[in-house]
Amino acid sequence: MSADTLHFVVLIGSLRKDSINAAVARTLPSLVPEGVNVSFLGSIGDFPHYNADVQDEGFPEPVLKMAAQIKASDGVIIVTPEYNYSVPGVLKNAIDWLSRLSPQPFTGKPLAIQTASPGAIGGARAQYHLRQMLVFLDAFVLNKPEIMIGQSTQKVDPEKLVLTDAKTGAYITKQISALADLARRLRS
Amino acid sequence: MSADTLHFVVLIGSLRKDSINAAVARTLPSLVPEGVNVSFLGSIGDFPHYNADVQDEGFPEPVLKMAAQIKASDGVIIVTPEYNYSVPGVLKNAIDWLSRLSPQPFTGKPLAIQTASPGAIGGARAQYHLRQMLVFLDAFVLNKPEIMIGQSTQKVDPEKLVLTDAKTGAYITKQISALADLARRLRS
Amino acid sequence: MSADTLHFVVLIGSLRKDSINAAVARTLPSLVPEGVNVSFLGSIGDFPHYNADVQDEGFPEPVLKMAAQIKASDGVIIVTPEYNYSVPGVLKNAIDWLSRLSPQPFTGKPLAIQTASPGAIGGARAQYHLRQMLVFLDAFVLNKPEIMIGQSTQKVDPEKLVLTDAKTGAYITKQISALADLARRLRS
């Protein structure tokens, strides 16, 4: 790994074991371009419900750990389903915790969004809600290409739980290359 | 209580003990118009994180109980803070659980939204995200008046934790009257 | 036409002669259920750009005419493309004019949205923007079924400029039936 290698961390928005979105995330290491590597953040299921009274007693360990990993990274990739036309509550809850830290870990961080859903729309509605949150969090959210994987159940191997659709894979590689370009441009 | 009395249930989006939004909610019984009464749903903090694998083992008791209370009601009032330009993750998580039930409890239900925040905008950003979710949930969300309580910390008694601002109280009464009108119109 | 017949008016968001959305709109008379008829509002291209100084000299005739037709109707169907992830400026401009009238014509009006686009997402992004506007305008916007026609160029006859996709047509009939149910429920 050269000094120029970028390290992106991956945040998964679903807790389900056989999650299609987790399957997409799991495929990322084989899709990232030269000069990029990825690692996975811990489970957002390990965070308690956000509660300012709990925060007053000290940030939970998994929150602190995830924040440190985000801070140390060159960028973040969020891979998430859409629930009820927005992001999953459990993902928003993780964001609510992370946002309370100072320094706030998303500040100035290059970030890309990927959503997959069984329907035609591929999670688009969740993406624009997430983007609005990330204005407040002051992240550098990549505009394009947007990865909204429709008919997602047909694009993942149900046994191996990895993305098998080559066209989607190529788009993802293109997105991560664009994220790498953005990260390099911003840190120069 | 006459046969015509409407019964609304109140869902609170914050878990914090001294929550301003909980204080607003706590004041509702004294603000509702003639012919309306309100009761409080259980804490959304009692729901686990939504996970389809957990759901497959059976819906948690607090989810079933809240769903039954919503179903039995004439309408729902959601009182919530805005976190990170959207609804709190913990509130969205409750919605994610409730949305999986069949029949889905929000279907056709008259619903009003109230948000309070310390800043000028009063939680408006959370309201439009919530409205988008409620399209999917097929609720009848009241358009007007919108209750967005800005500078909320100045409008609540910090000891008694009740709303003290009379103008805001009058707006809330007006909103609940409009919700009652909508509920009566829809059930006729 | 019996006393119970509902009359809906159709507002088209595109000015292009061969517009796919206009083609969908043009097909509506053959898709509406028993007891419903539709007519077409004038072209939004006949409105000038909204300008309060112009308004001060008097509302333009086409604005007044369209407002009167909306007021006299039992509901509105908006059929529009998505431009730049939102509604066309020309449609928003028409809304800006109509919204300034008193009484404001959309108030309390049952309303359904249809969008068509060549891509997979079918105009969904425009729909949620339009819904946010219609909160302010206090319309009763139908939640479901949502009509977002993806791959629209394959679903319209390019010569006759009418919708030819039977499945989409059936969805539209279902939506207009739901709008009729809503209109009947609200006027009782």
Place this chain on the structure above:
Amino acid sequence: MSADTLHFVVLIGSLRKDSINAAVARTLPSLVPEGVNVSFLGSIGDFPHYNADVQDEGFPEPVLKMAAQIKASDGVIIVTPEYNYSVPGVLKNAIDWLSRLSPQPFTGKPLAIQTASPGAIGGARAQYHLRQMLVFLDAFVLNKPEIMIGQSTQKVDPEKLVLTDAKTGAYITKQISALADLARRLRS
């Protein structure tokens, strides 16, 4: 003017002569930090309604001129009112025209948003709609500080039509400094 001077262009979303937003824009030259100058784009009132049939006959002169000025600039400042919980139709119409050009002038352009409204919310709802459009247009939209000028009529001299509120002026200077930082960072 040194080689390092940044040149930003200002796009105004209102056509009204005494527009508060135009007054804010008019004050920008006196608020920009050292090393920045601003000039004003032409009136969006000079664009016809967007219509692909008109486009097929050639882009109107005012569209081409504005696009060239945006392309030649180091960044864009949009100052606009909120109409009906979104951007004015006339502003969206200008965006619809500009977006059809190739190269598309907003691509990669640093951009800041300012809204003013007489109410408390200061145009926030229009800003998030505009941000969603600018994802498609691939602009670099500044996250913070957000300029949402509430109670705007009290902050502008009604005769001279310039911003007189010093606190708002200082925020604007801070925003333009942040935009300049972003522009310098991206071009390096």
